[in-house]
Each structure stands twice: as C-alpha cells, then as structure tokens.
Amino acid sequence: MYCKVNQTECIACGICQLAAPNLFDYTNEGIAYFVPDNNSGRHPLNPQELIKMKIAYHKCPTGAIKRSVTPFPNS
Template sequence: MLYSKVIPERCIACGLCQLKAPELFDYDHEGVAFFKPDNNAGQTPIENPHDLIAFKAAYTACPTRAIVRQEEPFSS
C-alpha cells in the first residue's frame, strides 16, 4: 500500500500537485497543499491505478519534496 501526506513547512504553494492530481491534493486558505482523501492524516492508502499514476506525477513535480510517501500509514 502507498500512503502520502504533505509536509506543510516545505510547501511553497506552487500548485503543481493539485494540477497533476486534483483528486489527491487540495489547498488550505494560504495555498498550502494537503493530502485530500484524509485531510493530510496520511492514513488512507492510494489504491486505484488512476490515482497512483496521478500521484506519481504530483510527487515527481513537487519542487520542494513536500509530498512524502511510504508504504505504511503515517503515525501523525
């Protein structure tokens, strides 16, 4: 399983992740991105193939590596 979240301190609000994966990433009122499926908790796996492709594009595009990924749910 693949889990993701955004490290808000690293996000420069560039907008690429939402462009590449609008179902997975959204922005707060300051333009800082968060992982949309679970409000950035990092507990909801990205499962369907379409989402996985979009995720990969967003993950690769992020200029500051604010999007993190791992195979286990994030602990916080």
C-alpha cells in the first residue's frame, strides 16, 4: 500500500499527525504531507505503518489522504 496527501484538499486540521506522527508532518504553510517519501506516494508501507496510516486515512475530514495498491505516478 502507498500513501500521499492531496494538499489542495488538506485543511491543516492536525488529525493525521495525531494519528500517525511518524508518517505525517506539515509544510511551513501548515499543509500536511506524507513524510517517508516527501509526499511522492512511492514508499511502500510496512505493516506497522499501514495500521497507523489507515487510522489517519479514516479520520481525515476532507479525504485528503490518498492510498493506492500501486505507487502513485511521478508528478
């Protein structure tokens, strides 16, 4: 499983970082990003990361956290 944050949908509520502090952080503008791969969506999650990511994913009020079974395309 792969993950990234759609930063245009993020409202900087802080829920993702509370749920998974090792996976999510914030830019200087306060917008969340996925830490392990600097939000590229190309870092395969290990089982422990996957559990934390899914908690954050389900709690995100805007659905800004995206997940995929394949790496996200280069942007």
